[in-house]
Every structure is written in C-alpha cells, then in structure tokens.
Amino acid sequence: MASTEKKIVPLEFEQPLAVLAQQIEALERQLGDNPDLEGDIDRLQEQYNLLKKSLYVNLRPIDHLAIARHSQRPYSRDYFSLWDPQFMELHGDRKGADDAAMVGGLLNLGGINMVAVGTQKGRSIKEKQACNFGMPQPEGYRKALRLFKHADKYGLPILTLIDTPGAYPGLSAEEHNQAQAIAENLFELAGLRVPVVAVVTGEGGSGGALAIGVANRILMLEHSVYSVISPEGCASILWRSNDKVPDACQAMKMTAREILQLGVIDEVIDEPLGGAHHDHQLAARNLGEAIVRQMKSLLKMSKDEIRIDRQSKFRAFGAFAEN
Amino acid sequence: MASTEKKIVPLEFEQPLAVLAQQIEALERQLGDNPDLEGDIDRLQEQYNLLKKSLYVNLRPIDHLAIARHSQRPYSRDYFSLWDPQFMELHGDRKGADDAAMVGGLLNLGGINMVAVGTQKGRSIKEKQACNFGMPQPEGYRKALRLFKHADKYGLPILTLIDTPGAYPGLSAEEHNQAQAIAENLFELAGLRVPVVAVVTGEGGSGGALAIGVANRILMLEHSVYSVISPEGCASILWRSNDKVPDACQAMKMTAREILQLGVIDEVIDEPLGGAHHDHQLAARNLGEAIVRQMKSLLKMSKDEIRIDRQSKFRAFGAFAEN
Amino acid sequence: MDLKEWFASRQKRKELQENIKLPLTTEDYCALWTQCFQCRELLYTKDLRANLQVCPKCQYHFRVGALDRIDQIADPGSFVELDAEMTSADPLNFFDTEAYAKRQKEACRKSGLKEAVLTGICAIDSQPVALGAMDFGHFGGSMGSVVGEKVTRLAEEATNNKIPLIVVSSSGGARMQEGILSLMQMAKTSSALKSYHEAGGLYISILAEPTFGGVTASFAMLGDLVIAEPGARIGFAGRRVIEQTIRQKLPADFQTAEYLLKHGQVDMVVERARLKEVLSRLVSFHDVNQAGKNAADANGAGENNRNGAVKSEQLAK
Amino acid sequence: MDLKEWFASRQKRKELQENIKLPLTTEDYCALWTQCFQCRELLYTKDLRANLQVCPKCQYHFRVGALDRIDQIADPGSFVELDAEMTSADPLNFFDTEAYAKRQKEACRKSGLKEAVLTGICAIDSQPVALGAMDFGHFGGSMGSVVGEKVTRLAEEATNNKIPLIVVSSSGGARMQEGILSLMQMAKTSSALKSYHEAGGLYISILAEPTFGGVTASFAMLGDLVIAEPGARIGFAGRRVIEQTIRQKLPADFQTAEYLLKHGQVDMVVERARLKEVLSRLVSFHDVNQAGKNAADANGAGENNRNGAVKSEQLAK
Numbered sequence A, B: 001m002a003s004t005e006k007k008i009v010p011l012e013f014e015q016p017l018a019v020l021a022q023q024i025e026a027l028e029r030q031l032g033d034n035p036d037l038e039g040d041i042d043r044l045q046e047q048y049n050l051l052k053k054s055l056y057v058n059l060r061p062i063d064h065l066a067i068a069r070h071s072q073r074p075y076s077r078d079y080f081s082l083w084d085p086q087f088m089e090l091h092g093d094r095k096g097a098d099d100a101a102m103v104g105g106l107l108n109l110g111g112i113n114m115v116a117v118g119t120q121k122g123r124s125i126k127e128k129q130a131c132n133f134g135m136p137q138p139e140g141y142r143k144a145l146r147l148f149k150h151a152d153k154y155g156l157p158i159l160t161l162i163d164t165p166g167a168y169p170g171l172s173a174e175e176h177n178q179a180q181a182i183a184e185n186l187f188e189l190a191g192l193r194v195p196v197v198a199v200v201t202g203e204g205g206s207g208g209a210l211a212i213g214v215a216n217r218i219l220m221l222e223h224s225v226y227s228v229i230s231p232e233g234c235a236s237i238l239w240r241s242n243d244k245v246p247d248a249c250q251a252m253k254m255t256a257r258e259i260l261q262l263g264v265i266d267e268v269i270d271e272p273l274g275g276a277h278h279d280h281q282l283a284a285r286n287l288g289e290a291i292v293r294q295m296k297s298l299l300k301m302s303k304d305e306i307r308i309d310r311q312s313k314f315r316a317f318g319a320f321a322e323n
Numbered sequence C, D: 001m002d003l004k005e006w007f008a009s010r011q012k013r014k015e016l017q018e019n020i021k022l023p024l025t026t027e028d029y030c031a032l033w034t035q036c037f038q039c040r041e042l043l044y045t046k047d048l049r050a051n052l053q054v055c056p057k058c059q060y061h062f063r064v065g066a067l068d069r070i071d072q073i074a075d076p077g078s079f080v081e082l083d084a085e086m087t088s089a090d091p092l093n094f095f096d097t098e099a100y101a102k103r104q105k106e107a108c109r110k111s112g113l114k115e116a117v118l119t120g121i122c123a124i125d126s127q128p129v130a131l132g133a134m135d136f137g138h139f140g141g142s143m144g145s146v147v148g149e150k151v152t153r154l155a156e157e158a159t160n161n162k163i164p165l166i167v168v169s170s171s172g173g174a175r176m177q178e179g180i181l182s183l184m185q186m187a188k189t190s191s192a193l194k195s196y197h198e199a200g201g202l203y204i205s206i207l208a209e210p211t212f213g214g215v216t217a218s219f220a221m222l223g224d225l226v227i228a229e230p231g232a233r234i235g236f237a238g239r240r241v242i243e244q245t246i247r248q249k250l251p252a253d254f255q256t257a258e259y260l261l262k263h264g265q266v267d268m269v270v271e272r273a274r275l276k277e278v279l280s281r282l283v284s285f286h287d288v289n290q291a292g293k294n295a296a297d298a299n300g301a302g303e304n305n306r307n308g309a310v311k312s313e314q315l316a317k
C-alpha cells in the first residue's frame, strides 16, 4: 500500500504530508546504523496518519478541484476495463469522426448488460492530445447520441461517466455546431425509455458535461466537482482576476456534498482516502456497486415510468419566487 | 416564340436544324431587296418544321442524354420559383454545411403545401461551381433527410426533383461517409408516412439520384435519363473506350420510355418540342399539373397505406429465375 | 385551438387576469440620438425605433428589448403575458464582489423588467402562438431559474393548447450566480421541448444579437425551424475564449448569422422588417393539429392544406 | 425463436428441404502456393486456408469466398441455405463486347456459385442467426436482382423469426448489366432493413475486402453495428475515379478499414481470427426479443439480461 502511495504525485495542499513522509523515509534509511530511531519513526508515522485524516476531512472546494483534476485519477476507460475486461468499445459518429474524448461501448457491470459512455482525458502527453484533454467536439456528442439511441432500441440501460473541463472551444467545433450537438443530446436524453445513470467522476464542466448527464440518477464521486462554468472562467468574468479561483470555487458551490444539498444529485460515492487515484481498484469497486444498486432499482420501472421519472426530475430544478 | 428559340444553344444532333434556321434567316435578311424569296422562305420553313418533328421523334438515347444535360434546361430552383414565387428555402444540415447542390424548402404547388427537395446544377460558371455541378456531398443528402423528417412530422407531402450526374466522388465526401449518407436516405425514405413524388427532370445519376428517389410515384420528363452508372463510366469499364458512350447509352436502357417499359417509373411527362429548355413556363406547367394529380391521388391514402405502397413498389423490382 | 377560445378560457384564470399588461408601453432608455455601431451614422432615436431598430443607412440590426420585440411580432394588443410576477431567488446566497441579490435589483432597475425573458400568448395575423422574447438588457439575458422556468412553462402552454411556439433568444448564456441550478435549466427547457416535439408542435427559434452559451446549447438550437437576424452573433463559446484556446485569428464573419447560414446551422436569415410576415407564413404552412394525425382524415389535398395561406398563382396562369 | 424450433419448422418447407447443402465443401481454385499480396512471402495454400486466409507473416487478410466465410462463422454443419437456386435473368438483353448471358455462365463456372451472395440460417455458438456472405469471385460480387432479392429475403426471414442478421459484404458495386433494376436493389434491400430495424432486429454488417459502390451505399452501411476486416478497402467511389476528379493524390491508407475507423464510419476493426467470437458476444449481448418490449416485463436486472453471456468477474473480486 505504502509503495503504491509513494508513486502518487502529491498535490499542493498535500505538501505537509509529503514533508512528513520524506522525514520518515530519511529516518528509515538510517535505521540500520541507529536502531534507537524506531521510536521517532513511530511517532512521526502516527503524526502522519493523524494529519492525513484531518487534511482530507477539511478540504476546501479548491482542494476537491485539485483532486478531481489529478492526472493519476482513474478515467472512464480505467473504470470500464476494471469492471469488464471484455468491454467492447464502439467507435465513431458514422459521419466522419471518432472523437477520442468520448469513449463508448458495450459493458457488463455486475451481470447487467449496458451501454457505457464517458469522456476521456488521457494520461500520457500523447494520449492527452489525442483525447483533447477530455474536451469533446460536436462529433463526440453525436457519437454518444448514436450509442444512446442504440441502447434505447435494445432496452439496454445507459451509464455515463463525466470527467471533462467542458466542450472544446474551437473553430471547427463552432463550425460543426457544438451548441446544437449539446442541445440535441439534452433533447434526446429526455426522451429515452431506458434507465440512465450518470456519474461525475472528476470534473463536471458545464454544458459539455450535462450533454451526457441527463439521467434518472446522478452520482458524484466524493472529490468530484460539477459547475455551470469553470472556476477559472467564473473568476475571470466576475472578479476579473485569475487569483480569485478559490473564491469562485467557494461561491459556485461545486463540490459533491454541496450539489447533493442543492438537490441536483442523488448520491455521493466515497473515495479511497486521499482520492480515487490512491486505489483504482477500490474506487472502481465502490462505484460499481453503487451503479449496480441504482440500475437494479431503475430496472424495476416500466419504460414509460423511466422516462417520466427522468423528465420529472429535471422539471423540478430551479429556485424562484412567484409574486 | 422564334426569338426565344434563337437564344437557345443547339445541340450537336440539332445541327441540320440549325443550318436550316440560318438559311432561313439569311433569306429573310435579303427579303427587302428581293420579294420573290418569300416562296423559298416558306418552303424552307416547312422543311424546317418537318425536320424538327422527325428529329425529335427519332432521338437516339445519346440525344436524350444531350438534351437532359443542356445547360439551359430548367433546374430545380427554376421549377420551384415558377410554381411558387413565395417558395421558402430552408438551409443546412444543422451540423456544419449547407450544400448548394441540394435545394429544399416549403412549396405550395396547386394549393398543396409540401416540402420540396431537388438537386441543383447552377447555370453560370460561378453558380455551377457553387453547386458543384449538381453533385451533392454527404452533407447535401443529410440536409435532404432533415427536410424529409420535417415533412413527415407535419404530414406534408414530399416532392423531389432529380437532376444530378451523381454524388460527388471526392476526398471529403468519402471521409464524411457518402455511402452511409445515401444508404440512410434510402432507409429513412422507405419508412416515411407521407406521400413522396419524385421526378427525374434531367440526369438521374446512380445512387446519388436514388438517394432522393425512393418515392410512391416516380415520374420522368420526356428527355430525362436515369441510370445505374454514368454512360461514360459504363463505356470505360465495359468497353474500355470513351468512344462507346452512345453504345453504353443504348445498352443501359436509360431513357424515360425505356425505364417506363421496365416498370420502374409511373409516368413520362411530355416536354415542349425540342426539350424543356425551349419553354420553361410550359415545362413547369405540364410537370406541375402531373405532380398535383399524383399528389391528390396519394393524399387519399392513409399514412400506413402510403408507407406500404412505397415499400411494396420497391419490393417488386428485380428480374430473376427460381430454379 | 381557436384564439377566441383561448382568450375565453384565459378569463377564467385568476392569476392571468391579474397580470394583463395591455397595451405594452415602456419608458425608453435611449437618448435623443443614437450612433450606428456599424456605419457610425448619427440617427434620431425615435426614427430608429420606428424603423424597428434597424439603421436605415447600413441595415445594421440593433438589439431589441423584449417589449419592443413583442410589439414587432404580435398583433397589436394581442399579447397576454404569462408568469409576469416570477422573480429570481438566490439559492446559493451568491456573492462575488457584490451580492447577487443586489445585482438583481440593479438589473431590474436598468431594464424595467423583472427577468430576462417575457413570455405569453399572442396572435400573429390572427393565428394564436406562444411567444417568448429574451432581453439582453436585463442581466445580459442570462438564463437562471426564472428564464428556464418561464420558457419551460411556455412550451407546456404551447403543448397543452396545440399552438405554435416562437422564442426570440438573446443571451450571454447561463447565469453563474445560480450555479449548477442555472446549468440544469438547459436540460429542463430541452426536456419540455422534447415533449412538445412529440406532441407534433411547431417550434420556431429566432436567434438575435447576441445568443451564446447555455441558451444556444439548449432551446435556441432546438427549433423545428431556426431563423437568425442579419449580423447577429451566435455561438456556443465566446470569440475571445476560442482565440485564446486555439491561438489563431478567427475569420471576421465568424459566429455571425451569415456564417451560421453558410455552415448549415440556421434555416434562414431574415431581416427584421420581414420577420413578422415570414413567421406568419411559416405558422400557416404547418398545421400543428395535423402533425401526428392520419393523412386520411384530411379527405384529400385541399382539406389537408386548409391552413395553407400561400397559394400558387403561377400554376393557374 | 429457438434454433431447434427453426429447424423443425424448416423441415416442413419443401423448397428448403431440396436445397440443403450440408456439409459445405467446394473445390478450391487455388494452386499449391500463394504469394502474399502484401509481404510477398510464398505461402503454402493449404496452410493459408487453415489460417483463415490470413498471411501468418504480415497478417494480410486475403479475400475469402462465400463458402469459406460461412465455414469460418457458422457452427459446423449448421448452415442451411435459402434461395439456393435463384439465378439472374437478363432483363435488358444486355450486350457490350459480350452478351450478359454468356458472362453470367462464365462467372458461375469460375466461382462455382450461382450468384454473388449465399444466404441462409445458421447457428453461432448455438445462437440462431440469418447469415449472408458475398463472394467477390463471382462477377466481382456485383449486386444485380438476385443479390438484392436474396439479401431482402434474408432480412425478411430474420424479421419473421426475430433473429439477428449478419451480412458479410464484398462487392464492386451494382451490376451494370441489369441497368436501372440493379440500382433499385439498393432501395429494396434498404427498405427491408428499415422494416427489420423497426421490428427491433440486430443487424451486424461486416465489410470485407473490397466493398464499394451501391453495396456500400445500401445494406453494407446500414448495420446497427458495422465491423470491418483489417486492411479491407471500403468506400463509395473508387480511388481512381476520385483521383481523376479531384486531381490530387490520396493518402496511402485512404478507404482502408483503419481509415474508416479513424473517420468514425465503423464500430470496430476485427481480425478474422476473432471474428466469430466477437459476433457471438455481440449477438448474446443484444436481446432482439427484448427490443421494443417494456423493461418492466423483465422483472429486474438479472432477468433483463438473461441472454447476457458476458459476466463481470472484476466486480466480484
């Protein structure tokens, strides 16, 4: 466990922890020459464990954001292959493109056949570029829509994993009508008659996230975030300052627990201590169990009920006063 | 009438006629000086009329092809605006392109509101280039499909005008899955529950024509042609010679009357003598009346009957032996 | 549904009666003279308004407020507002350099409106339609819970009354101050439009200067027919964000109505002077009561097209 | 429908009984040695066949005839051919440098087949499917009336028996010698697939070297799932025609299976050795009897997925 942990790149707010870990390591190296150090090591280790626990229960919104964006965090493809080594990927929008930022295919999770779709960030530089850092183009949303319709035809439930900074703000994205691609997904997802479970696994970035997020049940991983605009965008527009990103994170109420309190999502899924990147296997198992539980309860509904359930859920969102 | 006719560019097989017309014109110019010429002029004029009539009843397939391709032939846009000066054009596939080779919109013909779609060749060099010489790209077929679905939603009958050398054989056309675009139109047209009338007004070029040609009633203008491959393509593949285009035209049985005899179309519409390009108004009136007649009879059917009628029609095409 | 019937049924609805605001008038915020953004001509503001806020010299289409927009489209005196009293809450208790609550008050004072969209029922050439018009002058036309709810209710009203739906969009996008709830309005409005679509409705979306972000990526792009105003800037991401991302200069006409037309994203670009006429013809062309019905009910072509106002004169010649 | 039931019902159908051709064997036209088109290696023809016509050195996928293809996909002995006796007519009395009738005879002699497609019912890992396989060796795999009719009937058979449909395409396109009637086969097959689709069927289209023209632009591109074989050339227009038209050199991988995958046109590229396994899993994943039915019928997840052969082992760990 400790050895796996060491490979993990620490985040800024984890620095005190990293310093302690280095001290422990240094003492351990001297342990052969000086057996008296064992007591010091134990004390430091205890301190380390205490700090670790308190650190992760008092996370600021910006810390959650940092964990959500950690480059070792499990991505959609990681979850799919951990859940189902025989996951069959389906490619393309049939009209000219196969957007690598949107992955989809046929997944068996906990004995349930389903269509799974997720945004994909990529881990190596090369992968990141191929996946456009997890920002889909219109073609990606249209590929997802094709798979949603496939699922609807065969009565297969749908799982979506959301981890995207948002839809790509690019020239050809606008040319190919990014707005229409997102809008059409919202429109068509509303009408599906199969269960849809969406999970925000990392960043839930704006309309680009929602485009695969119109679901009967919406889950968020403990350290994931979901917001109407990126905190950087919010800070630059409202505060006209890039230093105010922590304030924007705070003001927008974008963490899993806050979104749960706002009534927009159904469940927050615990992550391994420190974040899902500390233990992919455990993270996948916890999430998989929650998804299967939600799917099983949804599969008891009729097709009409499923659709009404989803539409009613979104119909209720909003806060306003009438006279 | 004669003055309109003079502006028309004669085709190769019309040369004898053009020569006679020149002789008549020359004599007419001398008429002031020499009134005796009047008898000669009358004789030549009679000869001209006889030749004209015999010429157009004994046209070879290649002659029909030449008329079908005449650059002064009325194109889809001409028909639409002659039929309905308030024709409302609808643009685009909603996904990045508005293919000028495929024109569509809301047409009122003979009191019937309908969705009209047609390939468009363009007359000036600039127009021709903009319209890609009447060869649609996948985006054009997808635009047509969008309009077909619009019509189906509102119970509006569909009219298609076909005048295309075929789908464009280009790099981006293949990249954007030309084959799938055509196939999807065949597939979706089969399922429509509104009447569809298709008219081959000029060239009916292969799959690119059929992609808007799966109709309850198929009409062809007298001099139009319809074939599985261009005669040039056929000659080059089967005869390995570009000189054999007339033979290919002959062998493929591509003229309106031959296609009628093969049972593939329902009606051949007479054109003004010499071809539709001699009188756009008359050609539009004749064709418009035929379309309205066909539409009226189709509109008596129920939506289910309309669909079954169309599917049964195409189900029956083919010639084979069973043992 | 007949317009008269609608007005009759409306009389019974108390909450609506209270909200009747006829005729529509508003204090104009413009000064005596206005300089054209495009050609720099100095225009007499009153004349500019009389010309539908279109520069008579260069045809530049100025932004139009929601009240003026309704005046330009609806038959005079026919507009009956829905949900006129709905106002924003402050679910996040949002505070940036200023409290959201204070910003809301400021927006109302500046625009003279309660929110960034007006919705209601009106007639266009005596044809009943559900009409919504956004106002960029109110909080940048941003979509929070109220805009989402009012557009959703308007779509539901159109569904229940089987009448066409027209929404004129003009918005900078979602309203950040309502956080995730404003994002959810995209899904809520789209879902209502899905139900309207399946009921056979006709939804005409009009994109006016400017339409961006969450509004474009939801109800604005979901029209059965989509019309843009000349020169209007329409897109998902903002021009500056894109330029920063791709480090590349964008074409001058990028994200204009004409660019969208070229790229197949809108059915037509219609100048403001013709907008009402075009809407009227589109509404009369499509029989929303026909959609979904069996063609055989129509007893032949004439009946099938009884709503068709456009007649072919050419053919009779 | 259960496979056993199908075989039972089949026994009653006289015309089918007469056409049983089991087991499938054919005289091979290949000589003792074959040179690989790609790596130029000289391969022992018998070994090449044993390796599913895939070069063991460079993995080049040779073309496969219809009979071999069926052997590779269907459970041994399970294939029962449909419409085995159907032969082309000559509706146009077509003559170019040779009569079509004569060319037909020549094609039959060379291929040992009556037409360019074989169709029938078979089992894949005991799951009943309707299977069609085209043969490029017969008249360039061209689609005339017989190919169109047999594919159409196969789709109808799949519709009536509620079983998955698999067609392996390999064709130069439409058969010119049957003129406009061959063009109409595109619409006929697509129309049959539309009805199959609406009945909730599962159609898997396999694109094999080469698939072009009217076949690509009809049934080959209409799969619910589309699979291409590695290296197969697939397109609408031929490479040479495009080069002549655009006067531009095309990329080396243009119109290959891998190019199509990159351009989003196929779901997956599957090497021949894994094809049967993948087909089997796809068939078991999709319950064609479920499609269109109410999810509530299934009484929960387990039941809903009773056909699912793929089980997640990871989660149980």
Ligand SMILES: [Zn+2]
Residues within 6 Å of the ligand: C036, C037, C038, C039, C040, C041, C055, C056, C057, C058, C059, C060
């Ligand atoms: Zn101006």
Ligand SMILES: [Zn+2]
Residues within 6 Å of the ligand: D036, D037, D038, D039, D040, D041, D055, D056, D057, D058, D059, D060
């Ligand atoms: Zn080799």
